[in-house]
Amino acid sequence: MADPKIIGFLCNWCSYRGADTAGMARMKYPPHVKIVRVPCSGRISPELVLRTFREGADGVMVLGCHIGDCHYNTGNHRTAKRMPMLKKLLEYTGIDPRRLYINWVSAAEGEKFASVITEFTETMRSLPPMSEVMQAEVMQSEVMR
């Protein structure tokens, strides 16, 4: 798959600033990740990730602050508890768990941000598109209202 559709949920306080750092340092990384800024990575509920897949995303990234650095103290503990379980559920549903990616990127880690994006895009390129996996004809016309 040449152009994977990837949605990245980035926490406002660390990972989004990390993306800024990468941009200001003029670092190069693949352009396939569409970034959605959220107040905290703990905001990303499993439903949200599942619907992103439902709408046709090939991969979903959730990037947050390192454990212990959360702006809301324990917001990313939720991410750390829920997302591994969701990965397991994807595995038990027959969807490649690699399609969901969780990592921690701080505001200073511009380099890590670029490498994480590159690495994930490469993984997504090696997988077939989600629409193909999920029967294309069912997926296309049925975007939720």
Place this chain on the structure above:
Amino acid sequence: MSDRLSALRQAVERILPEVEGLVALKQGPAGILAPHLYQPSQATELELLALWPKYPVPDTIKMLQKAHPGAKLAVVCRGCEERGLVEMAKHAQIDLANVQLIGLQCTAEEATFCRCAKPFTVHATVTVGEKIEGAADPLTEAFLAKSQEERLAFWKEQFLHCIKCYGCRNICPQCFCNVCALEDGTWVETGRLPMPLPPMYHLVRAMHMTAKCVACRECEETCPAGIPMAIQFRLMARDVQEMFGYETGAVIEQKPPQLLVLEEGEYAKTGLPH
């Protein structure tokens, strides 16, 4: 009358005068069983006490406690129903202090039928029947042996039959939210059959059952399409136990992991990067 039923009746007759009401199954007309509130004043009704097929009683207790707060109740519960009551108490749905548990141990045939790993009660002080070992779950084991593509094909086939009757949610003793995500059009699209893929309804429900499912298998029993959805719930329960050391219904004082922050050593087991 079987030995087990007469033993249960003896236990119930002994406890009934001590409480205001006792919830157990009652044989109705046309062979239909339903939970019934036996009262000390109408002890003759105990003639109709019944055992099988099981029907979830935790919801009945919740209903009764809502209508009569503080009432002294007793309940005849199997292992799964006891786990259901314990989990409901943890989520502040019922008050376990006012409920006396009468444990009914399942027989080997019942455990095999339910593919139950824990067909016995652990908290009930009064128990009826022999405690037996758990039965194997051949369906889940067979599912685990499948490859990724086979798993997806399996669920595609199963979910094709789903008519979205919401029966699995309605019967579930652990589905008690006032606002249900499954009724929210943002997450679950209504009025489309067969269900578009990925199946939002089932995935969202499976996610909500994580660290909550008590493995009573009522969802599978009630499903008109016979979807073996408990496979997912059971596998998830295994992972919750591995990652967070949490088992539903085992320890009354233990808080469910979704209500707590990460503890020392837990993070390493989640498989996330450092």
